[in-house]
Amino acid sequence: SQKIEQNSEALNIQEGKTATLTCNYTNYSPAYLQWYRQDPGRGPVFLLLIRENEKEKRKERLKVTFDTTLKQSLFHITASQPADSATYLCAGNNNDMRFGAGTRLTVKP
Amino acid sequence: DAGITQSPRHKVTETGTPVTLRCHQTENHRYMYWYRQDPGHGLRLIHYSYGVKDTDKGEVSDGYSVSRSKTEDFLLTLESATSSQTSVYFCAIQGGDVNTEAFFGQGTRLTVV
Numbered sequence: 062s063q064k065i066e067q068n069s070e071a072l073n074i075q076e077g078k079t080a081t082l083t084c085n086y087t088n089y090s091p092a093y094l095q096w097y098r099q100d101p102g103r104g105p106v107f108l109l110l111i112r113e114n115e116k117e118k119r120k121e122r123l124k125v126t127f128d129t130t131l132k133q134s135l136f137h138i139t140a141s142q143p144a145d146s147a148t149y150l151c152a153g154n155n156n157d158m159r160f161g162a163g164t165r166l167t168v169k170p
Numbered sequence: 171d172a173g174i175t176q177s178p179r180h181k182v183t184e185t186g187t188p189v190t191l192r193c194h195q196t197e198n199h200r201y202m203y204w205y206r207q208d209p210g211h212g213l214r215l216i217h218y219s220y221g222v223k224d225t226d227k228g229e230v231s232d233g234y235s236v237s238r239s240k241t242e243d244f245l246l247t248l249e250s251a252t253s254s255q256t257s258v259y260f261c262a263i264q265g266g267d268v269n270t271e272a273f274f275g276q277g278t279r280l281t282v283v
Binding site: 067070095097102103104105106107110150152156157158159160161162163 | 201203205210211212213214215218220226228229260262264270271272273274275276277
């Protein structure tokens with residue numbers, strides 16, 4: 062079956078460090094991958110989109126990569142801050158939009 | 171904020187009763203999605219729509235049906251609610267193709283007792 066997996070359920074890092082989150086997909090070839098942030102009690106909010114023919118995308122402190130050989134996307138937050146603490150979700154798009162289970166990031170001061 | 175609203179926001183219902191959740195958008199977006207979110211499972215796709223009267227099943231469609239008779243409304247129906255359908259339900263909308271960001275509603279917390 063088609064799967065999008067985020068390997069880490071939780072990630073704890075120190076303020077100022079770079080957080081790296083992983084998203085893998087199997088039996089699936091998404092044309093696009095998207096990353097969302099979700100805070101408790103709220104709906105997800107869009108962060109970045111990357112197409113399968115793009116290697117890397119950046120937006121301020123955020124960077125996302127897409128490796129179709131490894132079937133993997135990496136999401137980086139540089140110079141992390143406690144305000145970055147949230148759950149981060151990756152989603153694959155073909156005709157529909159499917160999500161991984163999410164990684165709960167905690168940035169400690 | 172994108173114009174998407176879900177109703178009701180909270181509902182408690184009894185096992186075996188039918189329940190309908192509504193997603194309403196004012197953005198004229200083509201794609202609409204229904205997800206459920208449970209601890210440890212993230213967002214799981216129930217059904218989606220790519221146009222009026224055009225719908226398809228997602229990963230966890232058993233026990234759910236949908237209808238989209240006009241662009242702005244996407245209804246999710248639990249024909250006979252079960253306790254396993256207790257969850258938070260999110261609706262999302264997406265523009266002309268899947269190469270655009272999606273916007274989510276506030277969520278509906280459904281409890282089946």
